[in-house]
Amino acid sequence: MKGIAYLGPPGTYSHEAATIWGRLAGQDLFLACLDLPEALATVRDGRAGAAVLPVENSIEGAVNLTLDLVLETPELQVVGEVVLPIHHCLLSRADNLATIREVWSHPQALAQCRHYLAQKLPGVAIRPATSTAAAASQAQQRPDLAAIASTFAAGLYQVPVVATGIEDYPDNKTRFWILGQEALQHPGPYKTSLVVAAVANRPGSLYAILKDFAEAGINLTRIESRPTKKELGDYLFFIDCEGKATDSPLKDVLAGLKNKTSLLLVLGSYPCDGGAGHDR
Template sequence: MKGIAYLGPQGTYSHEAATIWGRLTGQDLFLACPDLPEVLAAVRDSRAVAAVLPVENSIEGAVNLTLDLILETPELQVTGEVVLPIHHCLISRAGNLAAIKEVWSHPQALAQCRHYLAQNLPGVAIKPTTSTAAAASQAQQRPDLAAIASTFAAGLYQVPLVATEIEDYPDNKTRFWILGQGTPKLPGPYKTSLVVAAVANRPGSLYAILKDFAEAGINLTRIESRPTKQELGEYLFFIDCEGKATDSPLKDVLAGLKNRTSLLLVLGSYTCNGGADYER
């Protein structure tokens, strides 16, 4: 049986997002992959039924590699999304803060807990790792070491929680796209993701595209630009908007844009945040 591919190792936030998607769609098999290109390749090569990729973080912004990889894999569609609250925890077998000699984690997690570390573990050695899960694995083996990871990873690696929700920004969230070849039937509301490019790089070219959405009363929830990688100053625009691409008024807007854009690619229409307020 085929599972859901995610960026490994076990215990990453991507793994947690994959388990949430699995609960929503009735799947309980998962495939850890070493990098994002391999996550997509697992679905493309029929080793997995879906791929989970981080697309944006509320603090760090867009995951540009994910956006680029999606353009390189047009045979796959965005079939869903999971918005995961990111709560960093300090986990260790040390028993107390005074016994901790080193703190390990992914550089992003370390940066997002900078104030906590400065106030509670001044002078303790900080070491970056390839993932929060890799840090949790090390904390399982060494009692003098602490890791910054999720409660999901702490439970998986059976490392005690020393402190919870130590992130500097309490509303930190990561949005994951689910990619595959079939959109599951989940309740709405719906969202559509697409990529557009203006016919020419001239004043008002982006406005000429966006005004159609405004005039139709369609809310845009995200706009992200990426270089075309062909000419300096030329950009593609990733747009998320409310509604389904096959339903009016969005259907009519997209039809009108076909002759006024050099590229119009619908990445997928899917249920917002899995269509559920899931329990973590």
């Protein structure tokens, strides 16, 4: 039975997203990986059936490494998504806040809890960790240390939750792509992810692509530019839109775009997750 690969160690938000996808896919075997390239490699070499990769965060924006890796791995497709609300917690074995000497977490999590740290733990040493899960592991070992991590990590490492919802932006969410070779059958609604490049760098070239979606009444949910790494000003565009690539009207729009683009790649059509983890 092939598992689901994710960016480890156990207890990360990626691990939590993997467990959500696992419930949908009927899978309970999970493989912690050192980095995102390794997570994809486990799927390519058959050690895992799917990999969970973060693709965007509502605060930090796109995860550029994921976008680049997906382009480098055309044999895999986006077969699903998980939108995970990110609620940071303060975890510690300390008796009270006054006995906490250090706070550890991933740099992004520390930055996202800046106001709480300034108000509740002024003067406490802030230490970067490789992940929120690694910080939770440290907090389990040292009672004078606190970690910023999830309740998922707190349960896994058996560290008490001192405070919940300490993030500066309560609506923080991370969207994860599920990369695999076999799509999960789901009634939908569906979303499709594409990569396009204009035929030439000339005025109106991007508009010529986007107007077809508008005229067909297809909603674009995201558009992100990435350099081709060839020339300055030479870009690819990652587009998410509503609908399934094999169904009209999106099917007809994609057929019409073949003569308007130098690159048109369908990364995958997959069931939407509106943020509730597919009714988890």
